[in-house]
Amino acid sequence: MRLSLRLLGIGGIGIVRMSGKNCFDVLQKIFKPKNVQNIDDIKGYTIKYGNIVDGENIIDEVLVSYFKAPKSYTTENMCEINSHGGNIVLKKILELCLKNGAELAEPGEFTKRAFLNGRIDLLQAESVIDIINAKSDKELKTGVKQLEGFLSNEIAKIKQEILDVMVNIEVAIDYPEYDVDDVTNKQIYDMLDSVEKKLKILESSFDNGKIIKEGIKTAIVGKPNAGKSSLLNAILKEDRAIVTEIEGTTRDTIEEFVTINGIPLKLVDTAGIRKAKDEVEKIGISKSREIAKEADLIIAIFDSSKDLTDEDMEILNLIKGKKVIILLNKIDLNSKIDENDFRLLDVSRDIIKVSALNNLGIDKLYEKITDMFNLDQINLDNEILITNLRQKSLITKAIEHIQETKNTMSNNMPLDIVAISIKEILEDLGSITGDEVSEDIIDEIFSKFCLGK
Ligand code: GDP
Secondary structure, three states: OOOOOOOOOOOOEEEEEEEOOOHHHHHHHHEEEOOOOOHHHOOOOEEEEEEEEEOOEEEEEEEEEEEOOOOOOOOOOEEEEEEEOOHHHHHHHHHHHHHOOOOOOOOOHHHHHHHHOOOOOHHHHHHHHHHHHOOOHHHHHHHHHHHHOHHHHHHHHHHHHHHHHHHHHHHHHHOOOOOOHHHHHHHHHHHHHHHHHHHHHHHHHHHHHHHHHHOEEEEEEOOOOOOHHHHHHHHHHOOOOEEEEEEOOOOOOEEEEEEEOOEEEEEOOHHHHHHHHHOOOOOOHHHHHHHHHOOOEEEEEEEOOOOOOHHHHHHHHHHOOOOEEEEEEOOOOOOOOOOOOHHHHOOOOOEEEOEOOOOEOHHHHHHHHHHHOOHHHOOOOOOOOOOOHHHHHHHHHHHHHHHHHHHHHHOOOOHHHHHHHHHHHHHHHHHHHOOOOOHHHHHHHHHOOOOOO
């Protein structure tokens, strides 16, 4: 199955959303419900049927959903005009709203308002982008869990653990006549150890989180005619594969994101492989070198019906020391090389016999990848995964501050210095959830959103 996730311009319905104290005033000027009712009498969470009008002109027949503050996405008064999905209709409704006092929203502004108004924290806001951009079931599930607040709760618990001890420290600082130093020191050490342990678990979850979010960057390399495009076709033909085409960073490259058995693979520069097939020039060593450099996983494919050539040896050389799965392709033909070949074993112990053309052994490849990246052990039900680099960096920073605090203490620094150090840990954690974060960072995060979200 091939599923394109590109957004189309026209749909069955289109939605114009408005949020803000005065949005019903704007609505009243352009919406004529069938059973006229005062907007004040309309309850939240209801839908009304009627026409959008520009003076005497009917623009479209619509359904309008009402959300009254504070029970809405943004916690403000909100309405959503569900019109027909044509571009002209939507543009006209949008213009009418603007003409009657509304202002155009920035990308992500609705979610930003939900955050600024305190309905969700920054982690939950970030999960909204992840849910929208999810390319696999697992990525979606991780996003939804984060939106539900699993990570936020974990961070809150860690913060509380620190705050509980912080109270004792403040007492010791404010009332030095009470000799509580010893108790407090042990308490602080225990708390720092416990918090450090929890943060390290979160930090290390990023390895899996990154795989789930970005996929395993996989390069298929091999000399011309080894069977690269046949392998690619075998993977893409899989019924279970969902393919998303992602625009590559360099022009003309398309990266394909495939999930097979829930294993997300981002196939690097496969467009090049396929393009090369139609041209005289095929992908050679220099291209392989380039794409192998940045991959998390290299699938190196060799034609087992022929002995290894100099070109094969060159490829083996350049991928040495990387995470490599070797495929001996064309096993339907007479074999000239096998999995005991020391020249192959020198580069990787993971050697699989396949026939890309006949779809033989491809399942073993998936099993191998699952093993290599411990994908079976990613348990989304019990585990909290960090998928976002911003969050991970702040966790790392908090761990560094914990270690600094421990140093401060072992140098017998006064308690008020220790307290300052602990406050830095709290600040790091506050930045994760957005309690303590600068406007620039907030703007940057929300600029990644699409319009209307
Ligand atoms: P690429 O240049 O590495 O992309 O190689 P291709 O996928 O274009 O394959 C080169 C040739 O080998 C084509 O004629 C394929 O049909 C053939 N081929 C690929 N895989 C197999 C296989 O498993 N068995 C056989 N017999 N031929 C294969």
